[in-house]
Amino acid sequence: MFSVKNKTILITGASSGIGRYTAVLLASQGANLILTGRSREKMDSLMAELNNPVHKVIVCDLDDENNIKTLAQNIESLDGLVYSAGVVDYTLFKFFSREKYEKVFNVNFYSAIQLTNYLIKFKKVNKDASLVYISSISSILGVPATTFYGASKAALNTAVKVLASELAPKNIRANTIMPGIVKTPMIEGASDQLNAEAFEKAEKLYPLGLGTPHDIASAALFLLSSESRWITGTSLLIDGGHSLQ
């Protein structure tokens, strides 16, 4: 029903977590993928799993403006984007530093809008395309130590709303997905930083349990398909009921 067959879709942050799972799901539904990630090894392993020469890999770090520009230039045209590159950060107010702020905002926010900027400027986004950005429930909560992370995702939500209204005349849609805690390597890495007991406590606050990458990838599939043709500029909250309590 939710078809992405023969659509060309760029997935950033495809080497692990939500991005990787989304790649596997979209590939199974007949999409032609362009995949980016920082690790050559992980991208090779993903390509081996997909086992289809129609997909392309571009190893690059979206930390760097030149890489983003080159990436956009090397793409022929797109019917969809899943921006899933991101870093998590837990910093209390009293430990702020500009360095941390810049690192988190750079990848989670600026690289996302800059990549979009180049894709539009170079006319790489087809009419009827759908752009999906992975945000976070942190963008609408106020969990301690999530200032940089949550604010970078909130900035992304707003930018994508503006983008949606600017691109609507071309029938290009743009939305964000705000996942609650999904079990991915990024979160597992972060839980090591956090007090593990606090993390276990968080799990109890999810009426439907913690999410899986599939829960998010399937929403991305929906937003990329034409079945969601009237949805643009929204932030879709997927949190297993976390915000209900």
Next chain:
Amino acid sequence: MELNSFIENFAAQFDDTDVSEFTPSVNFKDLDEWSSLTALSVIAMVDEEYDVKLSGNDIREANTIEDLYQLIANKN
């Protein structure tokens, strides 16, 4: 790194606990003010001051301030 200065830095992460309570042998997780937030504070302080990254597990396994000090000294 010196134990007394480490204890001072450790104590600085607390607001309401009397300085006299911070001894090398105190079970810091028994302090009323201890919470997951103070844990996060201590991890950030150790990263900033000693360039050592403690994990949540390191904090869980340490009982006394001195345990934590030794752990950092070993990682340093």
